[in-house]
Amino acid sequence: MSGMLAELIIYLIMAVLGIMSTIAVYLAIKERDLVKAVVYSALQSSFYAVLYYFLMAPDIVLVYLPVAVGLVPGVLLILISKTERWEKNEAS
Amino acid sequence: MKLAELTLLVTLILSLALMLTFAYNYLAPTPEVRNLALFYLITTYNPQLPYYTVNSPEAVTAIVWDYRGLDTLFETAVFYLALIAGLALARRLYRENPVSFLSTNGGLSIIVKTVTKITSPMIIAVGASIGLHGHLTPGGGFQGGATIAVAPMVIIITFSVFYLLTRKVTTEKMLLIRSIGLIGIGLTAISVFIIGLAAGRLAFVFQNMPKANAPMGLPGQVNGVLISGTLWFFNLFEMLAVAAGFTMAFAVLMLAGKER
Amino acid sequence: MISVLDIVELILKFVGLGLIILGGFASLISAIGFHRFRNFYLRLHATTIGTIWGCVYPLIGISLLSITLNDLGASRWFIAGASFITALIILILAPAGSHAIARAIHKSKTARVQPCIADLLDKDLCG
Amino acid sequence: MTKILNMFIVACLTFMVYIIFTGSSSVYDLVTGFIVALIVGALFSNITLSNALKVLEPRRWYYLLRYAIRYFIIDETLAHVDVIKRILNPRMPVNPAIVKVPYNVETDYAKTCIACSITNTPGTVVVEIDENEKSFYIHWIDAKTLEPEKAREYISMVFEKYSRKIFD
Amino acid sequence: MAVDFAGTYLLLVLLSSLLVNFVLSIYGIFFKPHFTKKVIALTILSDTLNTFAIYIGYRRWLEGVNPRPPVLTTTPTWESITEFSRRAVDPLPQALVLTAVVIGLAVTLFLVFLGYILYMHYGTLDMREIRRLKG
């Protein structure tokens, strides 16, 4: 019975991580400050990494962490620092 | 314009429905697993089945570099083509002057610099451990290379990109290391075939362990230590190539637009 | 018949569990602190609680606890070593990270020091 | 000569991290770890260290151990309990200020050690380090004084004493 | 039975949140005007698709025993291999995702170079203005 309970708790943590990642994605798409959008995307990436951990894929966690948390935000911030930070309004 | 957006949305909904139709059986996972996966799991390290096994306890690396090795070779080709396309776009935008000044006022504060000095060797050690134990524990060439590539990135950010250049880490050297890695991957892929040619036996490209009709292969164990035949060499060369390729791309990206 | 080894094992187990429980509550308190403090510079202190008592101490606790867990087999030394070295790395990296962020925010004048008695570095940012 | 010694020390650090991260010590791990440590040591020999002889003095290691035990048991506990009380108090009594605290050490590692110790105790965070005036600017959650010398006694006296013995 | 139902429901919550992520990132790629925002949405899209693949390879807990990662840690006898294949998750999707992640990073680097060139040519990264400047 305690095994069943543990199973439910693991699934609950996974569901909570999924919902939080959805909120992060929504804000990343909606945000007009691009630096903040990159930070939201990094948050979503770390939630996905924990999700991969609970889906029993340590290989993917090891390759996904440097790529999505360590390198992609850096590369995107370089692009933003070389170009422009603000996304203009939809209406203009 | 409106029509294009509407068509796009309808196509999106239709393809989503199609995907869900195919995925109906998989919507919620079951305690069972598919037969193909069972085959991989049973044969990945099983001395009782000598003609099927890869001699690697790590099923993922076994699939990546042996069962589906040819796929991975061409995926690696896609990866390098994307990298080369990026570098070709930035060809005229940077110049690597022999920089004379040692930047002391560039970069972040002295605390961050000192911490980075201690942790960069640790990062490289962790990455090398991940890469060189790819056939035993989770990890492999891609993971190790991506992990090592973070160390030059952190050094560039904390010090300066010119600091890396004064330390003689230039794009030519990185190109050399990357080419060594690629040539190594290619040679490892045909190594068993060449051994078979020399010995006058039947052998295949991308063969690892001896098969029933092709009795050639690299050793699975050396002196009681597992190296899993070609997997070890693939991991080593892939790690070198990925780390060097990414380092080169970062240096070029940082230098772009800084002609002095 | 209780030998010295058993007593040492019991002590390690209880110290480890105590550190883990301490870590859980410190992490919760740091989350509450994040909500109660309204300013960036005050939240830096809540981060420190979440880092040291919330992460480094429980990792050392796990390292002590896992030595005593016999049903993990020989690999318990692996968990002990890995979690201990993780604790060391976090102990080095976390202060550097929060110092870098604090310095950048203060230099770029993104957040004001609020409430504030005095700011000897930059008078304009106070209050 | 110093270069080789530096390389040896860096290689030792790398080798230790490699073996502990791997979690086993078979012949394969030892051999590959040795090769990786040599390469990394050659790469980082004059970046990470400048004077390797200091690492080999046992007196410094003894002080490091004493400092670690004292720091983790006394200093951390006092600071944590103080800040946790402030968080859980309904009125939330804070009077923060950025104060100036001078230091008197020479090497980079000593400065980093003091700064990390200050930042790692809740209630004080190093915001800026001024190397010309030899002083930290510290955000203090409960500013008892604004005088640099008195603030130094409240915040960083112990850290500085040990840090000078360990790294200078 | 109830526990079974609750477990299925929670797993489907995860799946539906992933689906919503997919739709949101598609929206970001097609309808957001800024180039950088398009690149961010593209990375989110590829991550979400990778997560779908890993999710397909997962297996439910069998009578309160957790599944294992597909790495054999014991000596290879028939008993241990049978036990391993009874509990380990599917390694094939993980192997496919592994290369996809690294290729995704390379493509992102290419797009970043492309964006820099675009900015040098047009002085902006807003796609509407680029279209107007060209026409």
Added chain:
Amino acid sequence: MIWEIILAISIIYTIAIALLTVIALKGPTLGDQVLAIDTITYATVVLMVLFSVFFKEPILTVVAIPLALWIYALDIYVAKYLEKGDLGA
């Protein structure tokens, strides 16, 4: 007994992560968000090591060190961007 305590503590950590996520999503300035992500990551490291003890799978511990290393990278990226505006300088 030990396993139940570990499970309960991991639930506490999950609650803390969810609370911190609110700050990470809404925090008024960029600094608040990055600090919250830091604390989330350090809680996640403990969560991962706890669960690798709970699952009795030692190889899952491997992922903790990279997570701790890379979040430091995110810190210094944002710090350098805010301080210099140019990441290569």
